Amino acid sequence: MVKNTTIYDIAREAEVSVSTVSRVLNDTAPVKASTRDKIMKVIEKHKFQPNALARSLIKKETGTIAMIVPDITNPFFPEVFYGANQEARDKGYTFFLCNTSGDDDRESEYLTILREKRVDGIIFIGGRINLANCPSELVQEVLEAAETIPVVLVNGNLAKTKFHRVYSDEAVGAALATQHLIDLGHRDIAFIGGLDFMTTTIQKVKAVKKKLEDHDLTLRKEWIIYGEFSIQAGRDLMNKLLDDSEHRPTAVLCVNDFTAIGAIKAASDRGLRIPEDISIVGFDDSPLSTAVIPELTTVTQNTHELGKYAVERIYQINNAMPTKRTTVLTPELIVRQSSGPAPKK
Amino acid sequence: MVKNTTIYDIAREAEVSVSTVSRVLNDTAPVKASTRDKIMKVIEKHKFQPNALARSLIKKETGTIAMIVPDITNPFFPEVFYGANQEARDKGYTFFLCNTSGDDDRESEYLTILREKRVDGIIFIGGRINLANCPSELVQEVLEAAETIPVVLVNGNLAKTKFHRVYSDEAVGAALATQHLIDLGHRDIAFIGGLDFMTTTIQKVKAVKKKLEDHDLTLRKEWIIYGEFSIQAGRDLMNKLLDDSEHRPTAVLCVNDFTAIGAIKAASDRGLRIPEDISIVGFDDSPLSTAVIPELTTVTQNTHELGKYAVERIYQINNAMPTKRTTVLTPELIVRQSSGPAPKK
DNA sequence: ACTATTAATGATATGGGTTTCATAGTTGTG
DNA sequence: CACAACTATGAAACCCATATCATTAATAGT
CATH class of the missing domain: 3.40.50.2300 (Response regulator)
Structure with a gap:
């Protein structure tokens, strides 16, 4: 590795002091045009790159x-x-x-x-x-x-x-999504995904509950299933949900798009049509949400x-x-x- | 914003020279245990964080x-x-x-x-x-x-x-994917996506051509369609491909997973079944590849x-x-x- | 013409560390 | 006991910029 040129090298070769070179570099005080040109020529010749460490050190x-x-x-x-x-x-x-x-x-x-x-x-x-x-x-x-x-x-x-x-x-977002499902006539709504100690999960669950209660509906305890945020988790959680064929929600809110995609896959694997048989809503509006079939209803972040x-x-x-x-x-x-x-x- | 403690502050308070503090920090020379302890106590008291800029400046x-x-x-x-x-x-x-x-x-x-x-x-x-x-x-x-x-x-x-x-x-990868399709009995294979001046595109197209020729097959000029690397591009390119209902490939290689996903969507929209009617192969093995339905055959990177x-x-x-x-x-x-x-x- | 500004420049301090060199104190060994 | 070899420490140089202060040259104002 080659050594870097310093402001001293430039000053020496241009036959000026380092102060003047610094002035040219930062335009912090007037420098005679001829001097500036001379210095600039040397700077360009050496492709001088002032050391940001030294600068930062003093500039704080x-x-x-x-x-x-x-x-x-x-x-x-x-x-x-x-x-x-x-x-x-x-x-x-x-x-x-x-x-x-x-x-x-x-x-x-x-x-x-x-x-x-x-x-x-x-x-x-x-x-x-x-x-x-x-x-x-x-x-x-x-x-x-x-x-x-x-x-x-x-x-x-x-x-x-x-x-x-x-x-x-996120509470507003979750409420929005819940309202949307209620407006579509859904009464049996579940929530899946997300670790139960994460803010993002807690806030959403709380908002969903609140919104449902406003409409005299409840979020059944068995229909809140926590887990990871991954596609695989979404799949697993959805499968768990669907295992109980007696009581099935008609709509599922997911903690993020990843789990929603997993949920879609799980539902499809069981032959359920989306959204005819079951509605699924994600969260984040990640690029993924338009990449899946069907495209995901979701909440922007x-x-x-x-x-x-x-x-x-x-x-x-x-x-x-x-x-x-x-x-x-x-x-x-x-x-x-x-x-x-x-x-x- | 509060001022940071320096090594001089530490030295003064511990009643030693900065050299000794530096030795303790970097363990670069022996220091008497009692001195070291005294210094460490001061360092911890102030939660001293040595300035990396100063260090980097001299250490290069x-x-x-x-x-x-x-x-x-x-x-x-x-x-x-x-x-x-x-x-x-x-x-x-x-x-x-x-x-x-x-x-x-x-x-x-x-x-x-x-x-x-x-x-x-x-x-x-x-x-x-x-x-x-x-x-x-x-x-x-x-x-x-x-x-x-x-x-x-x-x-x-x-x-x-x-x-x-x-x-x-990537040439090896593309050849692998091509061979796979040939083994499955495909003769009419297309390639979509990727800007024509990108290395990643060029290498793949070249490898696909080569592999097909090895099997006395050809990559038809109309079946190489360049474009962006996005999902949307994949969709558009696939649609262009499918517009010619006279001559349709039975398999499509895509420059990456994004375009492959777009291609899947375009094909699905037209009622084609994947892979029964048309096979689609991606590239990259991105997390997306298991997120779509059907899951994507692809090449790891x-x-x-x-x-x-x-x-x-x-x-x-x-x-x-x-x-x-x-x-x-x-x-x-x-x-x-x-x-x-x-x-x- | 003479002082008051401003322009142009250099010398030097500064930022906060590490490293080298020097020195004093210890221990070892013949 | 004398001298070598370490151990333990400090003083000062160094890294490479910017900023301040001082000085001289040039221009302006009265």
Whole structure:
């Protein structure tokens, strides 16, 4: 590996001081045109790239932010990252992406590394910190980090804390989906998928219950089945649901699109037609939702916006601009082919 | 934002010199146990996090590598990133993820930023640099970068250059898929999807042609239809193919899983049964392939390995370990439900 | 013409670590 | 006991930028 050129090399060759070279680089003070030209020529000759480490060290900003995600393989997260990255580029940030792969220790491991690297902001999305049962040591640790670095929690649950938060109001989304099914004449509605200690699950179940009760309906206990968020889980959970052929729901709400797709597969395998025999509704409006047959009725999560607003928030904090602590995005229902009128008895 | 503690603060409070603190931090020379304890106590009291910028500046390594991807929303890339990130963590690297969103300028824009940030390695996957028609200025620029920073191209085409490369042998994969269809009795085989100037497309088409010719079959010109890599493109291309009801292939090879899924949808919409009426084969073995009905016959791309080997290569270069310039992974065929015996005429 | 600004530039401090070199204190060994 | 070989520590240089302060040259104002 070849050694990098430094500002001293440039100064020497251009026969000026490093201060003047710095002025040319940053346009921070007037430099005589002839001097500037001379310096520029040397810079271009060597394709000089100023060392960002040295710059960051004194400027006390790195132009770097990070997102910590539990599983980049889950298409929800790339969508959020996409939006965040767009905004980051506008604001001059480069992005660290830290994938914890669900490994509990890595969240705080990455946190330490990122603090040492003096990132200008950290976005947590999913993961333990956003869990309903998040251990308090972790909360403590993140709070500490937040004293020196702007931290934003996306779709988390720590409402009472003073963390900055951006989230999509999943309760509203779940209510929307439930109302939709009720409007279609469904009375027997089930909910499947999602770990029971995850905020995203809890909020949805609660909202579905509430909405049903508003219409004098109930969410039967046997019809709330928790599990993972994967396609396979959706399949298994749906099969469990359908095993009881005496009592079958006419519609199923799923915690996300993955489980919904699994549910569709399970139902199809048993010869059920969707939506004629059973309606299935997902959550997230991931690219998958139009990829399946039938196309999935689902709820948008404003994924790009989630990322965008999170980065914007970091930018505002760093530039001492006024900000609110929480940003709420409202989901919308997208009706496609997987939901239809309740079958007549 | 609160000011960070420095090594000088620690040294002062522990009544030692910064050198000694540094020794304790890095375990680079013996320190008396009592001194060490005293220092550790102060470090822990302040939750001291040494500034990685200062360290990197002098050490000339940042523990940071980057991946430049064209579209993180395409599930192929998160899979590769996943594998890369796992390996990165093992080797002590943190990851920049740069999403160009297909914007031509950003590749070199990010390249500049990453060079200034003195990353320890850059992985290019997809994007212009890996195109068959990559502009030579960009090649030049990346070559220059490669003089100071290890650069690895994943699934690229620049065979004649001296870049480090890791790729999945797509020709072998395409041949495998073709052979599979031939074995099933198909004679009328089409290929859809993919931009005609992308390496990934070119190699596959070439391999399919070759394999067919080996069996005295031909790939009809009208049955090679190029396009985007999206679900929608797959749908459109398949529709175009099926519009000619006189001459219809009995099997379709798709450039990736996305287009294959689109193709399945188009065929289903026309009432064709898969695989009874028409067989469809994808490429990538993305998580999607088991999410659709019928499940997709496809070719693995060893996504995690691609990422893993790319990072490993960077590590080897940085540590002056012997490496080969190219690593080739061999894809495998995964037969699922979307391919079956050719229909009898 | 003479002082008051502004332009143009250089010298030096600074950021926060690591590394090298020097020195004092210990232990070992013939 | 004298001298070598370590151990333990500090002082100072270094990494490579930016920022501040000082100085000189050029222009402006009265």
